[in-house]
Amino acid sequence: MTATEGLLVPPGHGRVVQTPAQHVTFKVTGSHSRMASTFEVIVPPGFDVGAHVHTRSEELFYVLEGELDVLAFEPRIRTPDNWQRWQSSSGNRVVRATPGTVIAVPPGCPHAFANPTDEPAKMFFQASPPPDHERYFEELLEILGSGGPPDPAAIEELRSRYDIEQLTPLKHG
Numbered sequence: 202m203t204a205t206e207g208l209l210v211p212p213g214h215g216r217v218v219q220t221p222a223q224h225v226t227f228k229v230t231g232s233h234s235r236m237a238s239t240f241e242v243i244v245p246p247g248f249d250v251g252a253h254v255h256t257r258s259e260e261l262f263y264v265l266e267g268e269l270d271v272l273a274f275e276p277r278i279r280t281p282d283n284w285q286r287w288q289s290s291s292g293n294r295v296v297r298a299t300p301g302t303v304i305a306v307p308p309g310c311p312h313a314f315a316n317p318t319d320e321p322a323k324m325f326f327q328a329s330p331p332p333d334h335e336r337y338f339e340e341l342l343e344i345l346g347s348g349g350p351p352d353p354a355a356i357e358e359l360r361s362r363y364d365i366e367q368l369t370p371l372k373h374g
Contacts, residue, residue, distance in 0.1 A: 208233045215241065218338060220346035222248060222373035231332030237261075238331040240338070244269060244322045245373070249315035252284035252368040253360070255308055259329045262304040262314065267322025271298045272313045273306050284313045284369045311368055337363040345373065 208229060215226040222245065229239035244267070252272060262271070272295050276287035285295050298304065298314075306312045316322045328334035337359065344355050351371065360367050 218342045220342050222345040223342060225338050230335050234331060237327040237329040238334050240326045242324050242326050244316045246316050246319050247373060249372040250313055251371040252311050252313040254311045254366045255364045257308055257364050259308055260306040261327040263325040264298045264300050264302045265323040265325055266300055267320050268318050269298045269314045269322050270295050270317055271304050273304050273310055275311055279368055281369060333363050
């Protein structure tokens with residue numbers, strides 16, 4: 202690709218990585234952008250990414266379809282079990298995000314999303330800088346797709362390599 206050529210990814214196109222826990226379509230990767238990796242993510246009912254924080258990464262989420270519970274703030278107390286009950290010092294609480302909701306997450310800000318409904322949700326997701334989240338998704342989906350419950354030790358090791366401090370557990374199903 203030369204500097205005079207852009208990238209156009211039509212609907213339904215992009216590299217798909219899928220397990221029973223998540224369906225991720227890579228739309229723009231680090232080979233096409235120095236700014237961010239971009240994904241379309243289908244979040245199945247019952248999936249909870251768990252609250253986590255990055256020291257270097259910046260993220261943007263845009264809900265396209267369905268509903269997600271989302272968090273993007275530092276809570277007064279980081280309880281290790283249930284981020285859905287967290288509250289910030291300024292009174293912010295978890296929000297039910299519907300189509301059109303944007304969530305911008307700066308480095309150092311705890312954040313999470315979960316699908317508490319019976320229907321899949323779809324979101325547009327950007328992570329900067331690329332390509333860390335591309336590699337992370339590939340490896341996470343391998344772990345989640347291995348059958349049976351996810352291996353917490355393997356997920357913890359993976360997340361520590363990709364600047365992800367897990368604050369509450371990842372859950373799916």
